[in-house]
Amino acid sequence: GKGLAVFTSGGDSQGMNAAVRACVRMGIYLGCKVFFIKEGYQGMVDGGDNIVEANWSSVSSIIHKGGTVIGSARCMDFKEKVGRLKAAKNLIERGITNLVVIGGDGSLTGANLFRQEWSDLLDQLLKEGSITKEQREKYAHLHIAGLVGSIDNDFCGTDMTIGTDSALHRIIEAIDAIVSTAYSHQRTFIMEVMGRHCGYLALSAALATEADFVFAPEWPPDVNWPTRMCKKLEQERTAGQRLNIIIVAEGAIDRDGKPITAEKVKEVVVENLKQDTRITVLGHVQRGGSPSAFDRVLGCRMGAEAVMALMEATPGTEACVMSLDGNQAVRLPLMECVEKTKAVAKAMADKQWDLAVQLRGRS
Numbered sequence: 244g245k246g247l248a249v250f251t252s253g254g255d256s257q258g259m260n261a262a263v264r265a266c267v268r269m270g271i272y273l274g275c276k277v278f279f280i281k282e283g284y285q286g287m288v289d290g291g292d293n294i295v296e297a298n299w300s301s302v303s304s305i306i307h308k309g310g311t312v313i314g315s316a317r318c319m320d321f322k323e324k325v326g327r328l329k330a331a332k333n334l335i336e337r338g339i340t341n342l343v344v345i346g347g348d349g350s351l352t353g354a355n356l357f358r359q360e361w362s363d364l365l366d367q368l369l370k371e372g373s374i375t376k377e378q379r380e381k382y383a384h385l386h387i388a389g390l391v392g393s394i395d396n397d398f399c400g401t402d403m404t405i406g407t408d409s410a411l412h413r414i415i416e417a418i419d420a421i422v423s424t425a426y427s428h429q430r431t432f433i434m435e436v437m438g439r440h441c442g443y444l445a446l447s448a449a450l451a452t453e454a455d456f457v458f459a460p461e462w463p464p465d466v467n468w469p470t471r472m473c474k475k476l477e478q479e480r481t482a483g484q485r486l487n488i489i490i491v492a493e494g495a496i497d498r499d500g501k502p503i504t505a506e507k508v509k510e511v512v513v514e515n516l517k518q519d520t521r522i523t524v525l526g527h528v529q530r531g532g533s534p535s536a537f538d539r540v541l542g543c544r545m546g547a548e549a550v551m552a553l554m555e556a557t558p559g560t561e562a563c564v565m566s567l568d569g570n571q572a573v574r575l576p577l578m579e580c581v582e583k584t585k586a587v588a589k590a591m592a593d594k595q596w597d598l599a600v601q602l603r604g605r606s
């Protein structure tokens with residue numbers, strides 16, 4: 244059977260295990276020899292015990308676990324050609340020419356580069372005598388399928404990334420818990436949520452918890468935000484509400500591009516309204532815990548689709564990324580999505596927020 248390996252790279256997210264499981268089982272089902280690569284690209288470069296053959300039962304009882312059971316790591320070695328040469332040798336030795344990479348845009352970019360360079364790498368390995376002529380011919384093409392694991396939902400081309408829904412669940416559980424104490428003491432709570440430069444988590448959490456105010460990177464407020472926010476908070480209290488909830492995305496900024504931090508928001512509330520105000524930074528709680536049903540199913544669907552894409556690939560097939568479009572699993576050209584994701588980041592940096600939202604599309 245064809246050699247296929249799956250690995251997780253970059254930041255972890257809930258639902259990665261479901262994806263790993265689906266890749267392994269679909270791979271075995273389709274007659275492949277399937278491997279795990281532990282610790283992301285580092286395991287690929289280091290080889291040895293980091294690359295292990297998987298069987299049907301080695302992915303039992305992992306679907307409900309958060310994070311990634313096969314480990315993830317950032318890897319400097321893979322950014323250097325020497326590292327990628329080692330990685331290629333380790334794959335060839337095991338007959339692996341199909342890779343499912345589960346990670347963010349960095350990890351996917353690395354995988355695409357690896358595929359483009361594959362021929363050169365093999366030529367060099369042959370010259371060094373590290374691989375045989377037969378191996379050079381037999382394993383001439385590397386196929387790549389990507390899955391986007393990220394809690395931020397910041398990748399272009401897919402409506403939802405694997406892990407976002409679970410993170411959102413974690414956030415609203417925390418806010419619900421805080422609402423009860425805020426109610427008792429008539430407090431104002433400022434919640435800082437993750438998302439890097441993407442406001443999806445902040446905005447969705449605000450809608451789902453009937454927050455009073457939200458700061459998201461894509462909708463930077465003008466200089467009058469303190470006045471507007473205080474008016475809104477006061478209005479709610481006058482109407483009989485005993486508490487206020489404000490959500491601040493970690494990447495929130497004003498129109499000058501200056502960060503709007505939870506601390507800054509607190510200062511404004513305390514100074515103007517003298518409300519008893521507390522900050523909660525959710526931090527890594529958002530990445531933890533068991534994946535939601537949605538993320539488990541998403542991981543399953545995308546993992547299965549990735550393996551099917553690899554099995555259908557021909558020598559000229561470009562690297563693809565599995566994406567959720569409406570409720571369909573579709574395959575998109577990986578680099579186009581990465582480029583678009585980078586264009587969003589650039590638009591944000593250039594303060595072209597409307598353009599950023601437009602480029603990002605539905606996610």
Ligand code: ADP
Pocket residue numbers: 252253254284316317318319320321322346347348349350351352353354356
């Ligand atoms: P994410 O995948 O979550 O965006 P990173 O950007 O940190 O996370 O990328 C994860 C790993 O992918 C890096 O540590 C590195 O090993 C590899 N990688 C990222 N970008 C590249 C690149 N341009 N070339 C080669 N490898 C890369």
